[in-house]
Amino acid sequence: MNDLKIRVHQWTAEERKANEGFYAALREIWNTMIPWYQLEEPYSEKGAQRFRDQMKYGGGGWPARKRLDDIAVNIPFPSSTGAQGVYLRVFKPASASNGGSKGVYLHIHGGGWTVGSADIEDETLYRIACNTGYTVASCEYRLAPKHPYPAPVDDCLDATLYLLTPEVEEKLGPLRLIGGESAGAHLTMTTVFALRSRGIDVRTQLDAVVFNYGCFDMDQTPSVRAFKDNLVLSPVDMVNFANSWLSNVRNRQVPEISPLFQADWTNLPPAIFVVGTDDCLYDDSLFASIKWHMGCNDTLLSIFPGSKHGFCRLNGPDCDAGLTASEVFIDEHNRQSK
Structure with a gap:
């Protein structure tokens, strides 16, 4: 076994x-913002929707997000549970016009399984598509509190299985990468394990997997419990997100919910774990990357000193370095060009 990189x-x-x-300037803004669970009654869908609208259209301290509707294509995918409103927001790389x-x-977006959406990261997703040469399909999945566990997990798996169908492969190309940030990294990991449990050879199917500052233990790793800051993501936020999407779950330490409790970490694709040292979920990436590596899988742990949770989406000066780390890893593991 090679050393953990x-x-x-x-x-x-x-x-x-x-x-x-x-981050000093961001803190001044952040301290004026009201968390989603305080906008209305605690854990109410109304409060969550208000926060989602702020993130998408601006307000409450959030800037309006630029949409790229002229180049994005929304493709509905079938739901195994009959869910409505689930779709993939697709960005083809600029090179795709030449068949490239x-x-x-x-891609699976973050937001604590409660907020966020596939259409608030258009510029970043198009950048990733153009820089890597892959067609990026971002999953719009159902969110808590209206749709608690297992809705987000089911939707992400359904999206993946849809992309693996011959008809979709012929239209968009073969599925080669899965990745996400925060809750999206968690859903990426649950999806990869679910695919493997269905008999799919994920190591052969996928070139790489990207985990940006994910949460992999719903009962909290030591770094979450010891964290004292409230910028971007705090231990209190984690409690409220977990209570929102796991409102119907008593045991949070089952591997389908907390992937760190998986027993078998073998036969997995190459993976990069990106995390900042000033992130309450720091230990989640450390622990998961070690387990991924100990399963004899190609693993890179990419650490950014001083960076906060979500730094690859905050448009700060450290954002580009975080995105570039995963883009380089993807390029290094692109088997189609070798």
Whole structure:
């Protein structure tokens, strides 16, 4: 077994100062923002929807997100549970006009299984498509509190199985990557394990998997319990997100909910774990990357000193470095060009 690869990003003094300045300014805004679970009655769908609208259209401290509706295509996918409103938001790379797509990258957005959507990250997703050469398909899945567990898990698996059908492969290309951030990284991991349990050879099917600052233990790792900051994601936020989407679950330590409790970590695809040191979910990436590696799988743990939770989506000075880390990893593991 090869050694676990760990890369600690080295900031220059100027970059470190820029990062610190960005987070200081963000903190002033963040301290004025009202969490979704305090906008209305606790764990109400109305409060969650208000927060989703703020994230999408601006308000409550959130800037309006730029949509790329002229190049994005929304494709509904069939639901095994009859769910309505689930779809893939698809971005083809600029090279695709010349037949240059390398396959499909299934992206799963974050938001604590409660907020967020597939259409608030258009610019980032199109960047990833163009920089990697893969067609990016972002999954719009059902959200808590209206749709608790297992709805998000079911929808992401359904989206994946849809992409694996011959008809869709012929239209979009073969599924080669799965990745996401935060709750999306968690759903990425549950999806990969679910595919393997169905007899799909995920190591052969997938070039790579991307886990950006994921949550892999719903009962909280030590870094969550010890975290004292409230910027972007706090232990209190984690409690409320977990209570929202696991309102109907008593045992949160089953592997289908907390993937760190999986017993078998073998025969998995190459994976990159991206995380900042100032993230309450720091241990989740550390622990999961070690288990992934101990299953004799190609694993890279990419650590960014001083970066907060969500830094690849906050448009701060450290954002590009985080995105580039996964893009480089994807390029290094693209089997179609080798």
